[in-house]
Amino acid sequence: MLIVLDNSNPAPLYQQIVDQVRAKVLAGEIQPGTQLPSIRQLAADLLTSVITTKRAYQELEAAGLIQTRPGRGTYVCELTESSRQRLKLAEVEDHIREAVQAAARLGIRRPQLVELLERMMEAEGLDDE
């Protein structure tokens, strides 16, 4: 599993792991049922601490993306279409929340923000259906 940690990234290391695993699962790069490395193995591979990988796995498990069976290992969960959608939305939600908070700080009004959003969706070719 190719995960790259970036020390200069302000996001905590465990968060980077969570984000990257989630992105790969949602994109289908890692198939459901795939076994993930143990927290110790992952820590050694990424040159980080067990506490960090443990935290990352805990968050991924809480999000319903992975499941650890004691003595058997950690596996990527089979995701139903609805949970997949929910997770994808959750990821986008984080980004949108940041944008909205920034707008609030800067005093940008709701109509301006909505217009900006519409323009961007148009530019990126987001489907209507």
Next chain:
Amino acid sequence: MGPLVSKEFVQMRSQLLQTVGFLALALVVFSRTSPDMVLTFFNVFPVVMAMTLPQLSFMHEERGHTFCFLRALPMRPWEIVAAKYLATFVVMVGFGILLLLVGTLVIAVRPTVLMAHLTVILLLSLLLAAISYFFHFWLGLKAARVALLVLVGLVGGAFMLAVVPDASAVTALLSSPAGSS
């Protein structure tokens, strides 16, 4: 134990070579100028070595911070001490044999006399070396120097006068300034 002892020799090799050179030079000079002094020299030399070898050994360890290195190993402290004693013992005996050879072959002193003489000196010097190491391990390098000087000053002086074979020559030497004035 082996490597601990061998490293003593390696550390001191340049100083040992210098000492052999000095020994050779001194013997050549004395044998030409005053043969009596040769035997005095034979007495003094082991004593001086007994004091300097522990000093040298400790100086090397302190400069290289190697005591720390040894102490971190699962080694019993007595091994470090024993290795130093053993190395000093070997060097002293080595020099003793060297002096014996030189004495009998080059300067033609009677071997049995010289051997008895040297054995006594050697044993006393080894005792001094043991005390010297004791001071070093107990007091550290600087304080040991002072302690040794005091000890040797008191004991060595008296010792030399008592054991030198041609005592009359030495006492004559010592009394001449008083006599001439």
Next chain:
Amino acid sequence: MSEKAFVLTGVEKQLGDFRLKIDDLSMDRGFVLGLVGRNGAGKTTTIRILLNLIYPDRGRVSVLGLSMPRDESTIKRRIGYVSENPSFYEDMTVAWTIGLVSRYYPAWDQELSQHYLRKFDLDPRKRVKQLSKGMRVKLALTLALSHRPELLLLDEPTSGVDPVIRRELLEEIADMIKDERHAVVFSSHITQDVEQVADYVAIIDDGRVREYADKERLLDRWCRVTGRTPANGRDISPLFRSLRTQGDSFSGITDRYSPEWERRLEETGVSGHRVHRLGLDEILLSLSGKEI
């Protein structure tokens, strides 16, 4: 087998003006402890006490379930140690040094030491005085690892070495900890290394342990919070360790960040607040009383 890698209880040591006082410090096996602190804070002293290179004036020292100094030799045989500026017999060769050290460890694996020599590119025929600082550290690491220790103690291993060697060192630490019966304690003033690879962090300042926690929890708690001060003029400083205000905006450091704390902050009426995790170096600065 004891669960704890080491336990220090009521340990005190006076060294000239400096006094080390550790009431309670311990860690389970299977983890990496990073000791962080300024030069002279007591990191090296703490590590030396674990090895009995320094005898505490008071207190109990237990390593790998055994008691120091009673079981000193047994413990030392199961520990690998790399000191700051490792010293060796300068005139002797790398091979001789390995020969000397290997005699004292029954568990010494000669093939493993050869493996490390090759891995670290160390020429056994070279004399120690010909080695650079980085090579000495690698030699020390070879000596420390070749008897398969259960506990690895590293005193400032990454300071003064090039990034390649730093990386190799971190790799060895990570490799060591794959076995959950092993443990690593390393001290460093390069907080980035500790942040990356440590499971637990102990911040030592002026001879005392100021913070000791699971790294992620520690980094969660210490945050810089910025935003606009409450319009009603409420004093928000009790919530912070240190606070700076300019006009209607503030920037403060807290060591107690949590969702609960954030709720209390919101109750005061602040607006537009942002929360940033602090790095270990900033935490250290804050604990040392510096403005950050």
